[in-house]
Amino acid sequence: MNKFLQILIRFIPPYKKYVVGSIGSNFLSALFTLFSFGAIIPILQILFGIESATYSYKEWSFSNSMSEIGSALKNNVFWYISDTIQRQGAITTLAFLGLFLIIATMLKTGFSFLASYYTVPIRTGVLRDLRRDIYAKILSLPIGFFSEERKGDIMSRMTGDVGEIENSVISSLDMIFKNPILILVYVVTLFSLSWELTLFVMVLLPISGYFIGMVGKKLKTRSLVGQQQLGQLLSQIEETLGGLRIIKAFNAENKVKARFAQINEALRHTNLRINSRYLLAHPMSEFLGTVVIAILLWFGGMLILTHHSNITAPTFIYYLVVFYSIINPAKDLSKAVYSIQKGLASLERVDKILKAENTMKEATEPKKLDAFRDKIEYKNVWFKYKNDWVLQEINVTVEKGKTVALVGQSGSGKSTFVDLLPRFYDVDKGDILIDGINIKDTSLHNLRxxxxxxxxxxILFNDTxxxxxxxxxxxxxxxxxxEAARIANAHEFIMATEKGYDTNIGDRGGRLSGGQRQRVSIARAILKNPPILILDEATSALDTESERLVQDAIENLMKNRTSIVIAHRLSTIKRADEICVMHEGRIVERGKHDDLIALDGYYKKLCDMQSF
Structure with a gap:
């Protein structure tokens, strides 16, 4: 329950007024419940004629003690009822009591509705805030966080786990705000009616609570396993959809089908155990409640029959009705506890994202970097993802307006080199400077x-x-x-579509060819018109004709701009001001195309093999 209290502390403060309204309405609902039940005593006394005492009106004031006020009010109620019986008869009095019962019940149910009504903005608001916080956190976390996580598992946390929190934790708010108040009011009433019986009950309830607690002990652990398995299932689905072409090409349908069936069956088995244990909560609490009622009936009857208690038979019936009224709130409370335990497992998985440390720290007082005027410098840069160094001793200076091309075999560190500049990752050693300002000392927004x-x-989006x-x-x-689309040679094929620029391109641009997707991506970069360009094999997906046209457009775009280009094609890099040849994370050669060819080293071999 500590974690549930933490949820309340984290998410409830913006909805304090609704919490106060719900608690106040529940309290009034409990009071009118007692009033409606209280009509039982005089009704029984009238029906069975078992009231022989005579009453007289007692004066009272708010200066009296609470016990004196309560005693006076109780006395005056019975005085009024007995006086009405004497003046208007028992049948008329029963009608008045029935009317009182109707009014009290109407107020009780009205305040009960109002209490639930107040929790609706809390439930919907907390869920909205949780989704908003998760999404904002995902956007703020560095790319390195997601390279170690399964995409399907993250989606599972944002959908399945948040849904589980809604179904279990958030939906239990009404019961948490309502049932403790009902139980507290009823217990106070029971003590006022007979402290002997109530103390006896207080001994029995912890015993029944112990057995109920045994059922839910492993519910949270099982739920955590179930949500992890759901994440694996979604990951499998996501990988299958993304790799469907390869699966079919290699006749691997049966293999992936068997893998999915294994995960699916494990999830079914876990959910079977979770739901079986969860469903046991209600019948067990009802059975134990009935056992306690039976024992209480025997013990209370013994006290009355042996005259060891001042409680009368009608009052004992009222006592039993009030006590039985505790059972439903207690059952709902135990059910809420089970639900919360079930949901806390999902909350732990969500918190893995919400509480993930953002290693991409921003400067508390960032230096202003609103324009690029001089140069980019990599000074003795070292970087590793985990254990092995991906970049070592990188020293590169890119003057404004110049183009630096990075070449090398796959895995040599070229993409990592350019990923460090916009701070998708942070260097482990060394510094990267723009106009003499360390990129860690400016804001990410200004930098990017x-x-x-x-x-x-x-990378395109399911939009126009x-x-x-x-x-x-x-x-x-x-x-x-x-204009940007024309430069990127995309305008003609865009206008050939049904709605032109308002045409939706489908999921990840699925309605376009590879070359068309790349040209839309290039148009996006052209429109931004940035002073620094990062081109990671920007023409690799284009056919020969499109490559030539887009290459011309890129070269026009690169004029008077600073560009860092990763290329595998000789035509892309020949005109670079400097070519850096990378091998196993180091720059092993640098210079212009003709100079590097003359060296007859790594670059010459790459050119001969055309294996950039």
């Missing part, structure tokens, strides 16, 4: 605003051409978008 990226894989090209650029006009 200086750069435009075109990656080897064109216009929105994909203007992504990240505020207030762009249609004329500017068209």
């Amino acid at each position: 605003a200086l750069m435009g990226n075109v990656n080897q894989e064109a 051409f216009f929105n994909n090209i203007t992504f990240g650029v505020e207030n762009a006009t249609m004329e500017q978008v068209i």
Whole structure:
């Protein structure tokens, strides 16, 4: 329950007024419940004629003690009932008591509705806040966090686990706000009616509570296992959808089907055990409650029959009714505890994201970097993802307006080199400077605003051409978008679609060819018009004709701009001001194309093999 209290502390404060309204309404509902039950005593006394005492009106004031006020009010109620019986008869009095019962019940149910009504904004608001916080956290975490996590598992946390929190923890808020108040009011009433019986009950309840607790002990652990298995299942589905072409090409349908069936069966088995244990909570609490009622009936009857208690038979019936009324709130409370235990396992998985440390620290007082004026410097940069160094002793200076090309075999560290500049990762040793300012000393927003990226894989969104090209650029006009598309050789095929720039391109641009996707991506970078360009094999997905046209456009774009280019094609890098040849994380050669050819080293071999 400590973690549930932490949830309340974390998410409830914005909804304090609704909490107060719910608690107040529940308290009033409990009071009117007691009033409606209280009509039982005089009704029984009238029906069975067992009241022989005579009453007279007692004066009282708020200056009296609580016990004196309670005694006076009780006396005056019975005086009024007996006086009404004498003046108007027992039948008329029963009608009045029935009317009182109707009014008290109406108020009880009305306040009960109001209490539940107040919890609706809390439930929906907390869930919205939780989703918002998870999404914001995902956007703020560095890319390195997600390289160690399964995409399907993260999706499972945002959907399955958040849904489980809604179904178990958040849906239990109503019961948590309501049942403890009902139980407290009823227990106080029971003590006022007979402290002997109530003390006897207080001994029995912990025993029944112990057996109920045994059922839910492993519920949280099982739920955690179930959510992890659901994450594996979603990961399997995501990988299958992404690799469907390869699965079919290698006739691996049966293999992936068997793997999915294994995970699916394990999840079914876990959910079977979770739900079986969860469903046991209600019948067990009802059975134990009935056992306690039976023992209480025997013990209370013994006290009355042996005259060892001042409680009368009608009052004992009222006592039993009030006590039995505790059972439902107690059952609901135990059910809520089970639900919370079940949901806390999901909350732990969500908290792995929410409480993940963001290693990408921003400067408390960032230096202003709103323009690029001089040069980019890599000074003795070392970097590793885990254990092995990916980059070692990197020293590169990129002057403004110059183009530096990175070449080398796959795995030599080229993509990592460019990923460090916009701080997708932070260097382990050394510094990266822009105009003499360490990129760690400026804000990420300012830093990345200086750069435009075109990656080897064109990353597009399930939206229109216009929105994909203007992504990240505020207030762009249609004329500017068209101009960017023309430069990227994308305007013609965009206009050939049904709605032109308002045409939706599908999930990840699935309705386009590879070359078309890349040209839309290039148009996006052109529209941003950044002073620094990062081109990671930007023309690799283009056919020969498109490559030539887009290459011309990129070269025009690169004029008077600083560019870092990763390329595997000789045509892309020949005109670079400096070519850096990378091998196993180090720069082993650098210079212009003709100079490197003359060296007859790594670069010459790469050119001969065309294996950039």
